[in-house]
Amino acid sequence: MNVDIWTRDARTLATDAVAVFVFEEETPASPELTPFDAALPGLLPTVFGMEMRGKVGDIVTLHATSGLEAKRLILVGAGAREKFDYRALRQRSAQVARVAAKKGVTSLGIVLRDHLDPMLAAAAITDGVITGLYDPALYRKPKEDTTTITSLTLCLTPAMSAAEATVRQGVDRGITLAEAVNFARTLAQEPGNKLTPAEMARRAQAMAEREGLECTIFGRDRMAEMGMGALLAVGQGSAQEPQLIRLSYRPAGTNGDQGPRLAVVGKGITFDTGGICLKPRDAMWEMKYDMSGGAAVIGAMQAIARLKPPMAVDGYVAAAENMPSSTSYKPGDVLHSYDGKTIEVIDTDAEGRLVLCDALAYARKDGGATHILDLATLTGAVMVALGQERAGLMGTDSAFIESVKQAAAAAGEKVWPLPLDEEYGELMKSDIADIKNLGNRYAGSITAAWFLREFVEDVPWVHLDIAGVAWLDSDKPDMAKGPTGFGVRTVVQLAEQMAAAQVN
Template sequence: MKISFGKPALPESGALVVGVLEGKVPGQTATELDEVTGGQVRRAMEHARFKGEKGETLVVPAPHGVTLTRIVLVGLGAAGKIDAAVMEAVGGAATACLAGLGDEAAALVVERPEGMDLKAPIAAAHAAVGARLRAYRFDKYRTKEKPEEKPALKNLTVLCDDPAGAGAAFAALDVVAAGVCLTRDLVSEPANILYPESFVEAVRDLEDLGVSVEVLDEAKMRKLGMGALLGVAQGSARPPRLLVLEYRGADDRKAAPLALVGKGVTFDTGGISIKPAAGMEDMKWDMGGAGVVAGTLKALAGRKAKANVIGLCGLVENMPSGTAQRPGDVVTSADGQTIEVINTDAEGRLVLADVLWYAQDRFKPSHIIDLATLTGAIIISLGSEHAGLFANDDALADALTGAGRAVGEKVWRLPLGDAYDKMIRSDIADMKNVGNREAGSITAAQFLQRFITDKTPWAHLDIAGVTWSKKDAATVPKGGTGFGVRLLDRLVADMIEGGGGASEPGGGGAGDADADAGKEKGKDKERDKDKKKKKK
């Protein structure tokens, strides 16, 4: 879908989307349309359950008095609560509504009602990125889809009083959305198409953005002593890969980088500890952590972030075979620790163990964050509303929590401690890869922490519950979510680049419209002070 920006004007054809505040309060354009159409807008609201709440939509077809095919009313909620997230939900809701109506072209009017802090061009940019994210489809394997089953909308024009400013703000947001879409593509691919070797090729074009792509094959990993990762891979005909994505965008290219580590199990049968057949097809997205790492590097490089970031993806396939790892086997990790493998379905932590060590040993990162669809237990704990957050550093945990809140990718911190660590003690090795059924997500994090040096600030994000969605949401269609890309992009903007966002040059955080609104409030206060001084 092509997105463009223009000045407010009544289109001669197609659909027009206009905002309505909570309580069925129409905006300026909606009021004008009501007058032109002889009151059809108000009558439609009076005879519908539409209240103007955030993301609600109401279609007024073939309105009399205009040449539009339809008017779509979209709820904005309360004016004082309209922020970047609300505008993205508005853009997403409008796009979802328009997708099945048949119009190839539509316009979305973004106004600034009284009480709204967000500037209109910034609001327009976020509405546009919401539309972009909601319009995503993974349809490359659909060969017999009927035309009427496909979204008709091809062109969306967002109208506001500063289209140039909106376009500039959107450009920064859109490169981050491209990173989200890359992650969604990767997690959506079937395992016969996406496996360790083909994953590498799928991200090769990141080199065009200035990201170096390096690949360690099985021989190199064996030389490094990565027995934990290789133990997982040994049952598959697909050879493992360690993918290293390096982006150096800081003024000091030698400064210690942020390291992002992703679990990349391109298919997880559970190995010898095989999973039940029901739902096993979902395990194609057990490489979600690696997908987020790749998408984040695309986003950061695309917007030329002033940061040094290294992405490392441990890519394996976990299969049962005559060569597969067995329960009871003992493997040795790259840092020399021994692990008793109690359950071969707890494989992701084995992969991450060696990659975490490698990231620290080679790159000496300032911080290290790993992402993994690691445990079903985190879904029991947090459902699909939050990712699980574990950390050895309060400042990093707080930064991740704040970044997640700003972009709508929420995380919830869970505890670590010696009592949990004791649960993974082994009778014959340094540790075992699972504890008992209690605190499964925590013991998994404790396992990972054993491969983090004391001096390295580290966080683990368990994204098992948020990587795939079984229903549509405001800006996320059913399927791969891309959760984590915008979160990490915002973290980099806040923690490394010193704030700023997609509405400002060099920034990338989607929630910075809130900061922008705060600046506007500050300016208003200064103006009020000046007026009082002049009166005196």
């Protein structure tokens, strides 16, 4: 998409449509709307208080016959001004882009509002428009008359005229984030017969070569030599070979040995049948998205490579396919993990924690991580607790937990902390091994996190259970149904946040 900046009067922008955000308390006489009211005499008052009340979700399209160079003026309800943050701006920008595209608009202008930082606002708008227009129909033949928005123009208010350079920086950042999110969404949308563990590794490697990252891929034989018995067990029932993917970013002129090193670990189950403990048929097809945590890691590493924070970051994806067969691992089996701990298998459908534990231990022991964040569609229990609005957050270090919470808030991705008290560990004790992979029916997302905790030891660690937020069951005003790319923005924000703290 081509993104331009307009520093003159927005009424003089020749485009298919110009969009203006409207707050609940505003009227056509409000300073930000007066120029458009003057350009379209008598038109705005006919819709205010009726179709347009400034509430989130309100959208009114006015066709301009004169007074505007644009063919249409789109009024977008933005809610209360005090609640209109960058997340809301991104969502409303995505919403208007989706509405406009359905009307055949190919060029869109959006007017920035003065009360927000110009650079961050530009990033949010650009990010929102690009992610809002994402089409998840990867294999559907496009209709001949299908059009989409190919040109976006950000219209600066007079008060922002001196900020053109910083707005351009925001645009570039927005493009980088949106492309990373959409990359993760594409990976998650791919069906299991297309995106096998090996194919996921191939796409990660292609991205690394393109973006200048180092990529190391461990296959079955190498992982067997290393003793990654937990990850290998999950994949042993499938004809598709499991993979451990490592993506490494190092700031220019350094080897990353000094200062903090962030490891981001993602669950990459490219298809999850549940294994011997077979899932029900209903909605099993959705289990192609059980690698959304790994997809978020790969997408985030692409963005980090482009944004270049001055801190070392490693991304790990534990990729496998969990299938039932004569070679599958079974309930009652005892596995030997890379960490050296033994694991009693209670449920083969609690496989995500098994692939993650070996990757977490590797990041800690061999990767030199000083901080570890993992992302996984780990439990249905987190959806029972938090629904589809927030990811569950658990961890071992209060300062690092707070850093991740701040990063998620700044990135506009909602999380909610859950406890990880010592008592929960009692539920994971095994009669035959060091730990078992499933507790009882209670606190499922917490006991799953407790299992992972055993493999990070004293390294500050945070776990994000993204099972409820990685996928949309239906279209939203700002996003198409399907994968969301949740986590990409949080990881990028966390890396930049940690790098800034190191520099300061």
